Amino acid sequence: MVPEQNRIALLIDCDNVSHNSIEGVLEELAKYGMVNVRHAHGDWNSTSLSGWIGRLHPNAIRPMQQFAYTKGKNATDSAMIIDAMDLLYSKNVEAFALMTSDSDFTPLVMRILESGFPVYGFGEKKTPQPFVDACSVFIYTENLIEDEDSVGKTPVSQKKNRKALRGDTSLVRLLRVAVEQTAEDDGWAHMSRVGHYISNNSSFSAVNYGYKKLGDLIRATELFDIDMRNDGAAMYIRDSRSS
CATH class of the missing domain: 3.30.420.610 (LOTUS domain-like)
Known part of the structure; x- marks a missing residue:
């Protein structure tokens, strides 16, 4: 009998993290369970998210539209926090993965941890230390980007x-x-x-x-x-x- 796997909700802040490492993130999360929720938050009318569009369908990621109602304000953060809290109370997942380089999500991580759920963090090396330290596990996405000739392997230069x-x-x-x-x-x-x-x-x-x-x-x-x-x-x- 195959052991039951933890169900993981992956929430992506597309405004603050590159699309280049998404396959590596999913491979890493497979060590911890099944990623049954895959939500990518952002304003999909923005040309800055064009790189993400080609990664959504192949990786079964659901785009979550959030319009930028006010210039200079990041509405994506609020929408992603609401999404996380809805999932937390739905009791349909046993773990969360947050893909972002924004420290504004640190309080969210701490709230999820208080409920007894692990939080796996993924962000670029510019990610502020408070968010890194708050996560159960944090991995820099630069370490998950693989060259075409080194599929499944960590580049030697990174070791x-x-x-x-x-x-x-x-x-x-x-x-x-x-x-x-x-x-x-x-x-x-x-x-x-x-x-x-x-x-x-x-x-x-x-x-x-x-x-x-x-x-x-x-x-x-x-x-x-x-x-x-x-x-x-x-x-x-x-x-x-x-x-």
Whole structure:
């Protein structure tokens, strides 16, 4: 029997995020569940959204029209917030994904989290930190744009090497604390428990560092001893400083 998947509502702020990464966003969300709601908000009379139009039908995304009634005011934000709250109270989804680079949605993220629903954020590198930090997981969309000759792979140029990873003090601290807090008496921590600890305490995603999986990133840092158990099915790690 196929396990039941979480139903995810993907809401896109087309005014503040590029269409080039939508396929990568959908592929990433497939790890967490089924995206049964796909709404793209914006003023479809605007020529600035022309790039999005060709991506709607192939990806089964429903355009949500919002006219710009007043110049200089972003009516799309309000419409998208109303849409999110309607979905929240409909009880037809178990998770939300917000594709935007606008920090104005930070209060919305916090409200959804208060209701017990995870929020997966996707935005460009210009996205303000408060929105990034508020999300359960946040991924920069630049890391999800693939070249035609590298389908299904993260471009090598995007991968941070050992030196760059070790130089990121926030990352190193996050990994070491996660291992320390989930380790058993012998100092070894199961990778799944490490991953759960990290997801519960930050918006971290290995994709932002150029790696598809947390385990691959940890290997690249060379900061931890690795022990593959159960015929390679279970990965355990330990801070190499304790060996």
